[in-house]
Amino acid sequence: MATDPLSRTFAALADPTRRAILARLVAGECSVTKLAEPFDMSLPAVSKHLRVLERAGLIARGREAQWRPCRLEAGPLKQVADFVERYRHIWEARLDRLDSYLQELKKKEKTHGRKHRGK
Amino acid sequence: MATDPLSRTFAALADPTRRAILARLVAGECSVTKLAEPFDMSLPAVSKHLRVLERAGLIARGREAQWRPCRLEAGPLKQVADFVERYRHIWEARLDRLDSYLQELKKKEKTHGRKHRGK
Numbered sequence: 001m002a003t004d005p006l007s008r009t010f011a012a013l014a015d016p017t018r019r020a021i022l023a024r025l026v027a028g029e030c031s032v033t034k035l036a037e038p039f040d041m042s043l044p045a046v047s048k049h050l051r052v053l054e055r056a057g058l059i060a061r062g063r064e065a066q067w068r069p070c071r072l073e074a075g076p077l078k079q080v081a082d083f084v085e086r087y088r089h090i091w092e093a094r095l096d097r098l099d100s101y102l103q104e105l106k107k108k109e110k111t112h113g114r115k116h117r118g119k
Numbered sequence: 120m121a122t123d124p125l126s127r128t129f130a131a132l133a134d135p136t137r138r139a140i141l142a143r144l145v146a147g148e149c150s151v152t153k154l155a156e157p158f159d160m161s162l163p164a165v166s167k168h169l170r171v172l173e174r175a176g177l178i179a180r181g182r183e184a185q186w187r188p189c190r191l192e193a194g195p196l197k198q199v200a201d202f203v204e205r206y207r208h209i210w211e212a213r214l215d216r217l218d219s220y221l222q223e224l225k226k227k228e229k230t231h232g233r234k235h236r237g238k
Contacts, residue, residue: 010133014126026209074210081203083138084196090145091193
């Protein structure tokens, strides 16, 4: 379905198991059997997830016939960071507005409190 | 399929048309008809994409019955930025290694060039 690289990356990331696999690989390369351990999942099911990650370029597999360790490839994640960076000013502006609103509320509360004590 | 919010966000972003719609909404809220203009697509097809974006919380629709403008909601994009941030050190380390390698190559080339001129 997804043919462009960024869509392939997003589709691969749209699954909690695949994101957990990537998180595990931050610590270093790992065999499929070891990767499968924390999941209540058959090896073929895990292998299927690995194929999706591999097709998206998020992991690479070693060449050793018996032990084909997986390792993280962070290139596509950098593309995601670059994509999302273009929207940062929008959520930061929203947080700024929220912050000003809270400051305003605090100021009003103080004035209100002072008035009450003045009575 | 995707039930957790982050998976829903990633699935919604895994389509170039939906990403183009979000990019358009950076400029401000917009009607569905206007949003559909640049795409060679029927209004129902665009509406389907909008529903996916809305379910992921990436856009919100106005309440006006006739003109229900779409606006960008950047909250889920911040979640994506937070997710990808955890991997930044990996691609930055790779870029650093590449940089050291290139510096090394340049140094070698200089030494090599000097030797050649010395002959």
